[in-house]
Amino acid sequence: MSRIFYRLLAIAGALCLFAPSLFSQSETPVDTGATAWMLTSTALVLMMVPGLAMFYGGLVRTKNVLGTMMHSFVAMGIMTILWVVAGYAMCFGPNVLGGWFGWDNGFLFLKKLDDSILDVGVPEYVFSMFQAKFAIITPALIAGAFAERVRFKSYVVFIALWGLLVYNPLCHWVWASDGFLFNLGANGAIDFAGGTVVHISAGVSGLVAALFLGARRGFPKTAMPPSNLVMTMIGGGLLWVGWFGFNAGSSIQSGLSTAQALTATQVAAAAGAITWMIIEGWHQGKATALGLVSGILAGLVAVTPAAGVVQPIGAMALGVLASFGCYGAIMIKNKLKYDDSLDAFGVHGVGGIIGAIFLAFFIRPSWMQAAAEAAGGSWSVWQQLGVQIVAVAIAVVYAGLMTWILMLLINKTMGFRSTAEKEMQGLDSAYHGEHGYGFLNPS
Secondary structure (H helix, E strand, C coil), rough: CCCHHHHHHHHHHHHHHHHEEEEEEECCCCCHHHHHHHHHHHHHHHHHHHHHHHHHHHHHHHHHHHHHHHHHHHHHHHHHHHHHHHHHHHHHHHHEHHHHCCCCCCHHHHHEEEEEEECCEEEHHHHHHHHHHHHHHHHHHHHHHHHCEECCHHHHHHHHHHHHHHHHHHHHHHHHHCCCCCCCCCCCCCCEEEEEEEHHHHHHHHHHHHHHHCCCCCCCCCCCCCCCHHHHHHHHHHHHHHHHHHHHHHCCCCCCHHHHHHHHHHHHHHHHHHHHHHHHHHHHCCCCCHHHHHHHHHHHHHHHHCCCCCHHHHHHHHHHHHHHHHHHHHHHHHHHHHCCCCCHHHHHHHHHHHHHHHHHHHHHHHHHHHHHHHHCCCHHHEEEEEHHHHHHHHHHHHHHHHHHHHHHHHHHHCCCCCCHHHHCCCCCHHHHCCCCCCCCCCC
């Protein structure tokens, strides 16, 4: 009898010890395969930020290399903190203020995510950190438009405000389940991985900022050669690799849609690169290294909103269209002589617009069938095209207007443009007390 008692006592003790872990688990089990891919994708997208820093840093003059790269690196710190404090709540919380952005007090400092597993089997922490990388790289893209001529502290304030007031609302409209663009039309405005939220918003904002600030001193008469095209090419290569996480990771799973997005990404980048080489060879008589990486980026940007809904032939078409469109935009810029220093609008803005609009003509039949069923009857390419145009127009107007307001506010209160002396001195020395190439005389 005593032996039975002790056995029962041991069982009861074990239950007391392990019961919390047995009954506190989420109802949704963790899909380790999907989680592993999402962790990898998160790291790949973060790698794009130093890739962008190298891409931009190689394109500016020697005296501005570190200052330009700092624009990308500082975004990793600032935007991460803002994202944890309030960004995730604003992007993925339920509608507030008529749906301008989202909000959930439980998302502040990610408190609510501690033991949360999404329905797809991925811990919500992983999803949040993946999305944080998009919030980091988007304002860093803008910096290419006004490279070599802004005050560092003003830039820091600008990207913080821009992230809160431009990126977060756009993200909520397009990707939150109750966002109005997410629910526009039969199956919402298509933006699989950030054509509208990331590239159009950054490109248009960059254009507004470049026009607001004016050209670099001496532009366009003074020669402003790139400091290191080798570094730019390496940065472009890192961006291409990281883009697989950017696009294929946006499936938030590890399955068929992941493979479809990854394939579309590779095909569009290759098509963009080859098309740019052909255009440049025909127009200028030679294919340049900068042209090649510009074509890669044009293709990648254009396929970003479309990666989950187009087949390889559609991705190829978007890459070709993007190279023609972006090359033409840069030629127009050169004729108009406005100083978008590193073609943030010419590549990201124009490429994003082309991809977001023209994807409607290349959507795979199964997606259109699902959209028709959601619409309760039929859904045509032209109807989806209309939805895409509306989403693009809203992103262009909102990002452009808000950027102009922020630029005006910062310029009035603390000044945005560098002084003539500091601009001639260079960002590296003026704002960071360093030189990117040691004792090399900056030019």
